[in-house]
Amino acid sequence: MGTEWLVRLVPAAYRYSGVAWLANRPAADRLFLAAFFAYKRWVEDPFANLAARRPELFAGGDILDVGANAGYTAALFARVASPGARVFAFEPEPLNFRRLQRVSASKAIVAERLAIGATEGTVDLAINPTHPGDHRIATGATGGKRIPVPMTTIDRYLRERQAGRVKFVKIDVQGYELEVSRGMTELLERERDVAVAFELAPADLRAAGVEPEALLAFYRERGFRLELLPRDGATRPYDSAEVAARAARRGYVDLLATR
Numbered sequence: 001m002g003t004e005w006l007v008r009l010v011p012a013a014y015r016y017s018g019v020a021w022l023a024n025r026p027a028a029d030r031l032f033l034a035a036f037f038a039y040k041r042w043v044e045d046p047f048a049n050l051a052a053r054r055p056e057l058f059a060g061g062d063i064l065d066v067g068a069n070a071g072y073t074a075a076l077f078a079r080v081a082s083p084g085a086r087v088f089a090f091e092p093e094p095l096n097f098r099r100l101q102r103v104s105a106s107k108a109i110v111a112e113r114l115a116i117g118a119t120e121g122t123v124d125l126a127i128n129p130t131h132p133g134d135h136r137i138a139t140g141a142t143g144g145k146r147i148p149v150p151m152t153t154i155d156r157y158l159r160e161r162q163a164g165r166v167k168f169v170k171i172d173v174q175g176y177e178l179e180v181s182r183g184m185t186e187l188l189e190r191e192r193d194v195a196v197a198f199e200l201a202p203a204d205l206r207a208a209g210v211e212p213e214a215l216l217a218f219y220r221e222r223g224f225r226l227e228l229l230p231r232d233g234a235t236r237p238y239d240s241a242e243v244a245a246r247a248a249r250r251g252y253v254d255l256l257a258t259r
Contacts, residue, residue: 033070033099040072046254047073047170047197049233051080057195057258058082061167064154065089066116066180069096071103073170078107088163090114092125092149093135115151116173118182125149136174139208153183169196175204178215188222192259197229200243201252224257 041048051058063077068089077087086108091097092115104111115123115137124138124146138146158166166187171177177198181188188194196219202212216238219226226238228246235256246253 029099033103036070037072037075044231045072045076046229046231046233047076049231050197050229050235050256051076051233053233054235055080058168061085061165061191061194062163063087064166064169066154066170067091067172067174068100068111069172070099071109071111073172074100074109074111075103075107077168077170078109081108084108085167086110086163088112088157088161090116092151093127094147096135112157113150114157115149116154116157116183117151117176117179118153120152120156121150122148123151136204137176137179137208154180155184155186158187166191166194169194171196171198173199175201175206175208175210177205178210178218179208181215181218196224196257198255198257199252200247200255202247203251219257223259225259227256227258229254229256 058077058080059082061082062085063081065074065077065087068074068091071089071091074087074089081087088110089100089104090112091100092113094113097111097113100109100111103109115125117123117137125148126136126138127145127147128135137151154169157163169184169187171180173180177200181196181198188196198215200212200215205212205215216226227235228238228242229235238255243253243255
């Protein structure tokens with residue numbers, strides 16, 4: 001049977017995980033998180049295998065998890081980070097943040113209930129009632145329920161925290177990746193060996209008013225080499241035909257940017 005049960009179970013669990021009476025019952029919420037973490041590890045996650053293949057990407061500095069959701073990647077990064085390094089995990093949605101805090105309690109994770117972008121202030125977060133991993137910064141075309149959330153930039157946050165060296169950044173923000181990237185230009189200039197993993201989801205980017213090529217160009221213009229990041233962690237050079245095929249099949253593709 002393999003992972004087929006997870007592929008069936010987790011989407012169904014998503015539909016109910018945000019229901020208030022269920023999410024407020026610790027036993028039910030723990031069960032959801034266990035299924036969700038198993039799904040991420042065995043169906044979607046490329047980072048565990050990437051860390052096994054290329055541990056140097058995560059060594060010697062802090063790690064940023066932008067769009068941390070319920071904390072799966074933050075917990076993984078905490079396990080592979082160097083001794084004394086921190087994982088700064090950003091998640092603006094209240095229920096996801098509560099789950100992230102629970103995951104962070106016994107690890108070197110700094111959980112922040114913040115949206116990350118290119119500006120500072122307050123923005124609207126569009127809530128997907130059936131998929132807690134699909135909340136996104138609202139644009140003019142985004143409908144449904146919205147909640148106000150605080151936003152800052154990576155550069156401002158790191159300055160205020162007087163943070164040290166950063167080695168790895170993961171960005172998964174449902175089409176807002178370019179704005180997050182624009183808000184960390186100081187970091188990218190300062191840390192010449194920082195690696196950035198981000199999701200390229202053409203439909204989500206276009207819904208946010210961004211052409212996918214603009215996101216790719218942002219990193220190429222700063223001297224980054226783009227690689228495909230498949231689930232087995234075996235990165236390979238960017239190929240536009242393969243990226244298009246993967247994005248058409250799954251809706252997104254994970255990319256790794258290094259110099």
